[in-house]
Amino acid sequence: MDVPLYEGKSLGFDRILVNFSLKFKSLPPYPFSAIVDTGCPFTFISEDSLKGKRIPYSELKTIDKSPVSLGFVKLDIRELGNYKIFFRDINNQLIEFEHPIYVGVPLIKGHLLGKIPCFIGKDFIDKHKLSIITKEGKRFLCKE
Amino acid sequence: MTDLNNSNLQVLKDLNAFGEDLSFLNGSMKILKKKFGDKFIVIKDKKVISAGDTIDEAITDASKRGVDVGKAVVEFVPKKEKVLIL
Secondary structure: OEEEOEEEEEOOEEEEEEEEEEEOOOOOOEEEEEEEOOOOOOOEEEHHHHOOOOOOOOOOOEOOOOOEEEOOEEEEEEEEEEEEEEEEOOOOOEEEEEEEEEEEEEOOOOOOOOOOOEEEOHHHHHHOOEEEEEEOOEEEEEEO | OOHHHHHHHHHHHHHHHHHHHHHHHHHOHHHHHHHHOOEEEEEEOOEEEEEEOOHHHHHHHHHHOOOOHHHOEEEEEOOOOOOOOO
């Protein structure tokens, strides 16, 4: 599998991004974009990205290491649970993974970052034995 | 074709449309900054559907216009980028 990655602006820099769909219980899968960040310990969806989707998050359990800081914004990290994530590969096939997903909720409303992005973290890369590789100047998420 | 295949096709279709809307956003950022600087916008089918000072305002407006916000691109358009090293 080769899942195409792309560069897009987020938090002031060009970042490596990927699009995916998240299937939550009986709801239809919703599309998201996320920064692929091997330095981020977990995979989380931002509260901003959940707005307009019917995925509930206010009653979720907060993890012990909360809050974590994203720049100057402190985020409460809550456990959404183990859910299916779908990526589109270069052959327009869906690639499915199951993974524990968290939700990042800023402790201060009206923070100055605009929209907080989602992150595909090191946990995802490690668990599913993935690596980011470059072929002919294009980046892909590939199985090791 | 099975229901599962139909369901997968819909996911692919939604992902592709979402990707195209994100490309529209990235490619039009200069123009969008002039028109919607420091606002949240909702994009669907490569069009700006709504804009608001808060994300809730932009989403509510887009929903009223019949857009399935869950499948739309919702983004903040900064007049000046806030820069973060991760």
